[in-house]
Amino acid sequence: xxxxxxxxxxxxxxxxxxxxxxxxxTGEAFALAAAGNAxxxxxxxxxxxxxxxxxxxxPDGERQALLHAVGAALEAHMPELMELVTLxxxxxxxxxxxxxxxxxxxxxxxxxxxxxxxTLPVEILQDNAEARVEIHRKPLGVVGSITPWNWPLMxxxxxxxxxxxxxxxxxIKPSELSPVATARFVELANAILPPGVLNLVTGAAxxxxxxxxxxxxxxxxxxxxxxxxxxxxxxxxxxGNLKRLTLELGGNDAGIVLPDVDVxxxxxxxxxxxxxxxxxxxxxxxxxxxxxxxxEEMCAELARIATSTxxxxxxxxxxxxxxxxxxxxxxxxEELAADARASGGRFLCGGKRRAGPGYFYEPTIVADLSxxxxxxxxxxxxxxxxxxxxxxxxxxxxxxNRSLNGLGGSIWSSDLVRAAELAQRLECGTAWVNxxxxxxxxxxxGGVKQSGIGVEFGSHGLAEYTSIQTLKxxxx
Numbered sequence: 001x002x003x004x005x006x007x008x009x010x011x012x013x014x015x016x017x018x019x020x021x022x023x024x025x026t027g028e029a030f031a032l033a034a035a036g037n038a039x040x041x042x043x044x045x046x047x048x049x050x051x052x053x054x055x056x057x058x059p060d061g062e063r064q065a066l067l068h069a070v071g072a073a074l075e076a077h078m079p080e081l082m083e084l085v086t087l088x089x090x091x092x093x094x095x096x097x098x099x100x101x102x103x104x105x106x107x108x109x110x111x112x113x114x115x116x117x118x119t120l121p122v123e124i125l126q127d128n129a130e131a132r133v134e135i136h137r138k139p140l141g142v143v144g145s146i147t148p149w150n151w152p153l154m155x156x157x158x159x160x161x162x163x164x165x166x167x168x169x170x171x172i173k174p175s176e177l178s179p180v181a182t183a184r185f186v187e188l189a190n191a192i193l194p195p196g197v198l199n200l201v202t203g204a205a206x207x208x209x210x211x212x213x214x215x216x217x218x219x220x221x222x223x224x225x226x227x228x229x230x231x232x233x234x235x236x237x238x239x240g241n242l243k244r245l246t247l248e249l250g251g252n253d254a255g256i257v258l259p260d261v262d263v264x265x266x267x268x269x270x271x272x273x274x275x276x277x278x279x280x281x282x283x284x285x286x287x288x289x290x291x292x293x294x295x296e297e298m299c300a301e302l303a304r305i306a307t308s309t310x311x312x313x314x315x316x317x318x319x320x321x322x323x324x325x326x327x328x329x330x331x332x333x334e335e336l337a338a339d340a341r342a343s344g345g346r347f348l349c350g351g352k353r354r355a356g357p358g359y360f361y362e363p364t365i366v367a368d369l370s371x372x373x374x375x376x377x378x379x380x381x382x383x384x385x386x387x388x389x390x391x392x393x394x395x396x397x398x399x400x401n402r403s404l405n406g407l408g409g410s411i412w413s414s415d416l417v418r419a420a421e422l423a424q425r426l427e428c429g430t431a432w433v434n435x436x437x438x439x440x441x442x443x444x445x446g447g448v449k450q451s452g453i454g455v456e457f458g459s460h461g462l463a464e465y466t467s468i469q470t471l472k473x474x475x476x
Contacts, residue, residue: 001029001030001031001032002021002030002031002032002180003018003031003032003033004021004031004032004033004034004179004180004183004202005034005183006034006036006040006044006199006200006201006202007183007186007187007190007198007199007200008040008043008044008047008199008200008201009043009044009047009050009051009195009196009199010047010190010194010195010196011195013034013036013040013043014034015034015035015036015037015040016035017035017204018032018033018034018035019032019033019035019176019204019205020032020033021033021088021176021177021178021179021180022177022326023087023088023090024089024090024322024323024324024325024326024358024359025090025312025313025314025315025322025323025357025358025359025360026357026358027327027357027358027359028357030087030088031087031088031180033176033179033180033183033202033204034202035202035203035204035207036201036202036203036207036209037203037207037208037209037212038208038209038211038212040201040209041171041201041209041212041213041216042212042216044171044199044200044201045142045171045216045218045219046218047195047196047199048142048169048170048171048196048197048199048218049141049142049169049218050196051169051194051195051196051197052139052141052142052168052169054194055164055167055168055169055194055197056139056167056168058167060119063164063165063167064116064117064165066192066193067112067115067116067161067164067165068112068113068116069192070112070161070188070189070192070193071109071112071113071116073188073189073191073192074105074108074109074112074185074188075109077184077188078105078106078109080184081101081105081108081153081181081184081185082101082102082104082105083101083315084180084181084184085101085104085105085152085153085181086100086101086314086315086322087180087315088152088177088178088179088180088181089101089149089150089151089152089178089277089314089322089325090278090314090322090323090324090325090358090359091104091277091314091322092314092316092319092320092321092322093314093315093317093319094317094319094320095276095277095314095319095320095321095322096272096275096276096309096320096321097272097276099272099276099277100277100314101314104151104153104154105153107154107157108153108154108156108157108185110441111154111157111158111161111441111457112157112161114441114442115161115162115165115441115462116161116165118162118165118458118459118462119459120137120166120459120462120463120466122134122135122136123135128475129475129476130474130475130476131472131473131474131475131476132472132473132475133470133471133472133473134470134471134472134473135468135469135470135471136468136469136470136471137166137463137466137467137468137469138167138466138467138468138469139166139167139168139465139466140166140168140220140221140244140465140466140467141168141169141218141219141220141221142168142169142170142171142218142219142220143159143163143168143169143170143171143219143220143221143222143223143465144170144171144172144173144213144214144216144219144221144222144223145159145160145163145170145171145172145173145222145223145224146172146173146210146213146214146222146223146224146225146226146234147159147172147173147174147175147182147225147226148175148225148226149175149177149178149325149326150178150277150280150281150282150325150381151277151281152174152175152178152179152180152181152182153181153182153185155225156172156174156182156185157185158225158456158457159172159223159225160172160189160198162456162461162462162464162465163221163223163465164193164197164198165462165465166462166465166466167466168220168221168465169196169197169198169199170197170198170199171199171200171201171213171219172186172198172199172200172201173200173201173202173203173209173210173213174200174202176202176203176204176205176207177325177326178325179202182200183200183202186198186199186200201213210234211233211237214233214234214237214238214243215237215238215240217240217241219241219243220241220243220244221243221244221245221246221465222234222238222243222244222245222246223245223246223247223456224245224246224247224248225247225248225249225282226249227249227250228249228250228405228450228451231247231249231452234247235247235453244464244467245453245454246446246452246453246454246455246456246461246464247452247453247454248282248407248445248446248447248451248452248456249282249407249447249450249451249452250282250379250405250407250450250451251282251283251284251286251379251405251406251407251408251447251451252286252287252377252378252379252403252405252407253283253284253285253286253287253405253407253408253409253410253428253436253437254285254286254287254288254289254399254400254403254409254410254426255270255273255274255285255287255288255289255409255410255411255412255436256289256390256393256396256397256400256409256410256411256412256422257270257288257289257290257291257294257298257412257413258291258393258411258412258413258414258415258418258419259291259293259294260413260414260415261294261412261413261414262414263294263297263298263301264301266298266412266434267298267301267302267305268305269434269435270285270288270298270302270412270436271302271305271306271309273285273410273435273436273437274286274288274385274436275306275309275321275363275383275385276437278321278322278323278324278325278361278363278382278383279380279381279382279383279384279385280324280325280329280381280382281437282407283407283408283430283436283437283439283445284436284437285385285410285436285437286379286380286385287376287386287388287400288385288386288387288388289388289389289390289396289399289400290387290388290389290390291389291390291391292389292390292391295367295387295389298387299348299365299367299387300348302348302365302385302387303348303349303365306348306349306350306362306363306364306365307349307350309321309363311354311360311362311363312360313358321363321383322360323358323359323360323361324359324360324361324382324383325359326359327359329359329381329382330353330359330361330382332380332381332382333361333380333381333382333383333384334353334361336374336375336378336380336382336384337351337352337364337366337375337384339373339374339375340366340369340373340374340375340384340386343369343373343374343375344368344369345366345367345368345369345373345375345386346366346367346368347364347365347366348365348366348367349362349363349364349365350362350363350364350365350383350384351364351366361382361383362383363383364383364384364385365385365387366384366385366386366387367386367387368389369386369388370388370389371388371399371402373386376388377403379405393422397422397425397426400426401425401426401427403449404449404450405447405449405450405451406427406428406429406447406448406449406450406451407428407429407430407447407451407452408428408429408430408431408432408436408437408447409423409426409427409428409430409431409432410423410431410432410433410434410435410436411423411426411431411432411433411434412433412434413433413434416433416434419433419434420433427448427449428447428448428451429445429446429447429448429451429452429455430445439457440457441457441458442457442458443457443458444456444457444458444460444461445457445461
């Protein structure tokens with residue numbers, strides 16, 4: 001049984017109590033994590049505030065080199081981190097189309113190095129005989145990071161590395177469902193970074209750790225990835241000191257397939273962008289609209305792929321899809337499946353939990369639903385895909401946009417010019433053509449409407465960890 005401690009001011013910190021971390025492939029605990037509280041948050045923020053002065057004044061090149069060293073440490077421990085990710089999330093080591101724990105750790109390494117090389121140079125607005133006007137980007141102070149259970153290490157990197165690159169210090173709270181790989185990352189980073197620059201506080205379900213961070217007057221910014229409902233609570237709690245916010249929240253991404261596609265060529269990719277990580281990704285494709293002329297053929301092909309997909313323990317090399325990460329999410333998937341049946345959904349495959357231990361659910365394709373059914377209107381965050389028939393492209397764009405969410409969307413077509421024009425009509429933060437959910441460290445990513453505030457990645461994401469100071473120097 002692994003024991004996970006908190007890490008504050010460069011030192012491990014135990015708590016009076018612990019909570020279990022469950023391996024979703026077995027339903028049994030494989031680790032015990034320290035059950036932190038608001039007092040631990042206070043201590044971590046104090047440490048981060050003390051470290052901020054020195055870290056923010058560290059020469060830019062030196063900060064950059066230290067973050068590259070963190071990336072090298074992740075790479076040196078890649079097999080260990082992959083196993084931890086699989087144990088706590090159920091994500092296969094390789095996964096469907098290579099989207100598994102290896103991708104999560106490899107992506108974390110790549111994001112660290114790319115972000116370490118980002119810069120925010122001084123902008124010169126005016127430089128003449130009268131005056132010089134400069135725009136400087138300055139770090140905010142202590143950043144609070146609250147991460148979800150689905151991509152625990154990758155999203156921790158997305159939060160932490162740009163915050164540190166901009167000169168901030170960090171207090172991170174990982175999900176109580178998957179804190180293990182994040183704790184190991186923080187431990188590795190603390191062997192490189194000065195004490196107090198990166199601090200970890202773990203909390204059990206229902207603890208006061210998250211609320212204490214959201215309302216803490218010593219935290220200048222919260223970056224949060226998770227549900228819209230929790231994002232609203234964080235936004236309200238942060239009003240006390242007008243916290244800066246980056247919120248990457250829920251999505252119910254629509255994909256629209258035009259009638260000119262080659263069904264057999266496109267179906268495997270559609271399946272992959274929907275079902276990788278069991279659909280437990282914010283920017284997975286969640287609603288698939290298919291033109292009536294190819295509807296039955298597409299449904300049949302997706303069902304054929306689903307029934308041939310290998311579901312099992314993520315530590316086994318042949319596994320493509322692992323379990324759902326936690327019992328609560330499994331219950332929601334079962335509830336949405338039951339509602340889809342009651343709404344007249346035609347289950348082409350799957351539709352039930354697999355017998356035996358663990359939180360396994362068969363990949364499921366549901367035809368003949370429409371807007372208004374829960375499986376279409378709500379984010380399932382599991383291996384359920386509703387395939388919805390349409391006839392008119394203008395109407396289906398309107399249907400796709402009717403959602404309160406606006407994270408991502410996609411158009412699938414052999415006509416790239418038309419597809420790009422249609423993609424720009426989708427009300428979402430990222431639109432893809434013949435792809436869905438693919439993100440990269442130099443391209444901004446974020447949601448509109450109820451899917452969030454702000455963006456991550458690249459120079460646009462880095463700027464969100466800073467404030468602007470305009471400097472005007474009069475010459476006459």
